[in-house]
Each structure stands twice: as C-alpha cells, then as structure tokens.
Amino acid sequence: MxxxxxxxxxxxxxxxxxxxxxxxxxxxxxxxxxxxxxxxxxxxxxxxxxxxxNKTRKLEFIMGEALEKGCDTVITAGAVHSNHALQTAAAAKKLGLDAVLVLRGKEENKGNLLMDRIINAEVRIYDVETSRELKDYMEEIAEELAERGKKPLIIPVGGSxxxxxxxxxxxxxxxxxxxxxxxxxxxxxxxxxxxxxxxxxxxxxxxxxxxxxxxxxxxxxxxxxxxxxxxxxxxxxxxxxxxxxxxxxxxxxxxxxxxxxxxxxxxxxxxxxxxxxxxxxxxxxxxxxxxxxxxxxxxxxxxxxxxxxxxxxxxxxxxxxxxxxxxxxxxxxxxxxx
Ligand SMILES: Cc1ncc(COP(=O)(O)O)c(C=O)c1O
Missing domain, CATH: 3.40.50.1100 (Rossmann fold)
Structure with a gap:
C-alpha cells in the first residue's frame, strides 16, 4: 500500500x-x-x-469515537501504575469529558496514581490480581452511570x-x-x-x-x-x-x-x-x-x-x-x- x-x-x-x-x-x-x-x-x-x-496515539482515535458517539464519560482500567489510565484521564479532561479509572494494586499517592488524583480523575481501586478481571467492574460502573443519565464509553485495558x-x-x-x-x-x-x-x-x-x-x-x-x-x-x-x-x-x-x-x-x-x-x-x-x-x-x-x-x-x-x-x-x- x-x-x-x-x-x-x-x-x-x-x-x-x-x-x-x-x-x-x-x-x-x-x-x-x-x-x-x-x-x-x-x-x-x-x-x-x-x-x-504510546497511549496518546491510540487515544486520538478512541476519543474521536467517544465524541462522535456523544459520550460524556470514559471508563478505563489497569494497574495503579497504569500509564494508559493517566493518559486517558488527561485526554478526557482536555476534551471536557469525565474519566473513571478502574484500577488494581496498592493504593499509594505517588507516581501515576498521584498524577491521576492531581488531574481530578475519579479513581476506584479493586483487589484483583490481573487487569483483565476489571472488565466486569467497568461494566457495572457504566450501568451505574447510565442510570444517572450519563453516556459512558468503556475503553479496554491499554486502549487496545x-x-x-x-x-x-x-x-x-x-x-x-x-x-x-x-x-x-x-x-x-x-x-x-x-x-x-x-x-x-x-x-x-x-x-x-x-x-x-x-x-x-x-x-x-x-x-x-x-x-x-x-x-x-x-x-x-x-x-x-x-x-x-x-x-x-x-x-x-x-x-x-x-x-x-x-x-x-x-x-x-x-x-x-x-x-x-x-x-x-x-x-x-x-x-x-x-x-x-x-x-x-x-x-x-x-x-x-x-x-x-x-x-x-x-x-x-x-x-x-x-x-x-x-x-x-x-x-x-x-x-x-x-
Ligand atoms: C509505557 C508503555 N509502553 C508499552 C506499553 C505496551 O503497549 P501495548 O499495551 O499497546 O502493548 C504500555 C502499555 O500500557 C505502556 O504504558
């Protein structure tokens, strides 16, 4: 090509x-x-x-899709150190959307988790072993938000x-x-x-x-x-x-x-x-x-x-x-x- x-x-x-x-x-x-x-x-x-x-590049298209679908919130998941979660929160804020970060691991306000909090993303931390296990929680949160009249988009782990x-x-x-x-x-x-x-x-x-x-x-x-x-x-x-x-x-x-x-x-x-x-x-x-x-x-x-x-x-x-x-x-x- x-x-x-x-x-x-x-x-x-x-x-x-x-x-x-x-x-x-x-x-x-x-x-x-x-x-x-x-x-x-x-x-x-x-x-x-x-x-x-790397997540900035993926988010150019994912956020494009979110806006096109008229979403007002994005939900994504990863480990507490997730670079993807932070990038997603930053992209969302820049575009005037809300971000919910569904994370796993030890809750300590440092590194990317501290950055997530500085940017005022909503962070929810769960006690599971792998990020794959966070999928169900993302779906539950999406339902909860939809009931409150919001329009969320779930972004998979790593924006992949x-x-x-x-x-x-x-x-x-x-x-x-x-x-x-x-x-x-x-x-x-x-x-x-x-x-x-x-x-x-x-x-x-x-x-x-x-x-x-x-x-x-x-x-x-x-x-x-x-x-x-x-x-x-x-x-x-x-x-x-x-x-x-x-x-x-x-x-x-x-x-x-x-x-x-x-x-x-x-x-x-x-x-x-x-x-x-x-x-x-x-x-x-x-x-x-x-x-x-x-x-x-x-x-x-x-x-x-x-x-x-x-x-x-x-x-x-x-x-x-x-x-x-x-x-x-x-x-x-x-x-x-x-
Ligand atoms: C800094 C960094 N490099 C590489 C990767 C791996 O990229 P991918 O998830 O697209 O395989 C990630 C994913 O989280 C990352 O944060």
Whole structure:
C-alpha cells in the first residue's frame, strides 16, 4: 500500500488531535558505537500529553469515537501504575469529558496514581490480581452511570481495540515517512508489548507499507499465549475496518516476531537487571526508560544484539513508548537498587 493511501484511510476515521506533532527519531550515538548496530530511538515518550507515551496515539482515535458517539464519560482500567489510565484521564479532561479509572494494586499517592488524583480523575481501586478481571467492574460502573443519565464509553485495558490500533498504524506511517526523508532503511523496528495494540499497529502498518522491515514486539511478562491471541485478534479486526486482507500476517509470522524471555517473572515485576540497564542507558544517552515496559523491552533488544539474533551492522529503531511515571511509582524499590 502507498504511504499516501494509508494516511488517507486513517484520516477518514473520527479522531481528535492530542499529539504535538511527529515525535523525533534520534540516533543513539554512544550505544551504536558500543553495540555495533545502528541504533535509533523513536521518542514516543514525547507525545506531549501528561507524561507522554504510546497511549496518546491510540487515544486520538478512541476519543474521536467517544465524541462522535456523544459520550460524556470514559471508563478505563489497569494497574495503579497504569500509564494508559493517566493518559486517558488527561485526554478526557482536555476534551471536557469525565474519566473513571478502574484500577488494581496498592493504593499509594505517588507516581501515576498521584498524577491521576492531581488531574481530578475519579479513581476506584479493586483487589484483583490481573487487569483483565476489571472488565466486569467497568461494566457495572457504566450501568451505574447510565442510570444517572450519563453516556459512558468503556475503553479496554491499554486502549487496545481496533480503534486504538489505528494510532499505531499512523505511527508506522510516520516512521516510514521519517526514515525516507532521513535516508534511512531500517531492518528492525522494536517495541515493548503488553496489551498488544502498539505491536499490532506497527506490525500491520509496516507489513502494508514496507514488508521487508521486521517488526518485533518484546513481551514484558504477560502470558505468551494470551498475548499472541490478543495480537492475532487485533490484527484481524483492524484489517477488517481498514478493508485489507485479514490474513496479511500469518500466525507463524506473528509467533516469530513476538519475543519473550524478558518478562523477569511476570508483568509488573521490578528487577535489578532492568534497573541497572535504565541507569546505564540514562548515563549513555540521557533519556529514561521505565521499569515495567521500556526497560524490559530494551533489555530484550540489547540481549538480542549481544547474541547476534539481530546481526551486527543492522539498522534498528526502538520505539520508546513512555512510562516515566513508573519510575516514581516504584521509587522506593528503585532507590534500594541504586
Ligand atoms: C509505557 C508503555 N509502553 C508499552 C506499553 C505496551 O503497549 P501495548 O499495551 O499497546 O502493548 C504500555 C502499555 O500500557 C505502556 O504504558
């Protein structure tokens, strides 16, 4: 598909503007020298909404849908450290909507939870093990709000539905446009992956525009089968709304480009190996990764380079998906590891 064609298709969906503009692609000079690959970072941590991050892109389309449907409230869910919940609250406030955040975990007013409260989102915290279990609570709250005459929209965990994926299709188009104008031909584009929307958008977008680029999603501790099923379903459903072949990415291809082994005991664990890497990268390149997503994703990337799974000389783009609030959410654990 031509770049202009994809851009036109994306422009035809309801949307709002939340990003400042295209996020920069920056060469990681010191790390390139050290690793022997040409390493670039797509700074999606600098989207410009709240603390920035990948959810801004998904929310451009999700909030577009909310406004088009005449909704006055959005409900979403996640862990107390959820970057998605904070981004959703910030987008809602900016657009004059209410936000209800349905969260799980330890209630402490710091990190993203503190930011949620500063922005005056309604926060409800439940004692469950996984974010998937929050779905029923979101539905109950939606009913309660509807009874009070409100019109809520439920946004799934991580904003990962086909509408949200459109945001990362646009990111894929942006990457192709920027690499063309920078005279760069990437061999790999690498993202952390959890609820799957970011990986789906990049994978599908590159498959449509530049199929020779390998789009790798590095799991951050979610069960592999669940992740593969989620991404598989999202590819199919997004292909459907885009009107392209839903078999465009085979299950084998999806399995090959979904990398695990870097979850360090499961989603949300904060471990020394990752904190050491966050310190090292900050010291080398002057930007911060987070302990839950980008730190684990980047750890996986560095390990694959070290093992030459990604061969020397490759041109690699890592998408920095944000997550800065995670540093402050886990400040005590991190401080104990310095
Ligand atoms: C900072 C950050 N990076 C990556 C991800 C993973 O993105 P996705 O849920 O689209 O797989 C998230 C999701 O919450 C995130 O907050």
């Amino acid at each position: 031509l770049l202009t064609e994809l851009k036109q298709k994306l422009d035809s969906f309801p949307q709002v503007k939340l990003l400042w503009g295209a996020t920069p692609i920056v060469r990681a000079k010191n790390l390139s020298k050290e690793t022997g690959v040409e390493l670039y970072i797509k700074r999606d941590d600098l989207t410009g909404l709240a603390l920035g991050g 539905n086909p509408t949200g994926v459109l945001g990362y299709l646009r990111a894929a188009a942006e990457i192709v446009g920027q690499s063309n104008s920078m005279g760069l031909e990437f061999d790999y584009v690498v993202t952390p992956t959890s609820s799957g929307g970011t990986q789906t958008g990049i994978l599908l977008g590159l498959k449509l525009l530049e199929p020779k680029i390998k789009a790798l999603g590095i799991g951050v501790g979610d069960p592999r089968e669940e992740l593969l099923d989620d991404v598989g379903r999202l590819i199919k459903e997004t292909a459907e709304i885009l009107n392209v072949d839903e078999g465009i990415v085979s299950r084998d291809e999806l399995e090959a480009c979904t990398i695990d082994g870097y979850g360090f005991g499961g989603y949300g664990t904060v471990v020394r190996e990752v904190i050491d890497l966050i310190k090292y990268i900050a010291g080398q390149e002057g930007f911060y990764l987070d302990p839950v997503y980008t730190g684990k994703g980047f750890y996986g990337l560095m390990d694959m380079i070290r093992k030459q799974v990604i061969p020397p000389g490759s041109k690699v783009l890592f998408v920095h998906t944000g997550g800065l609030g995670g540093i402050f959410q886990y400040e005590d654990i991190i401080a104990g590891m310095l």
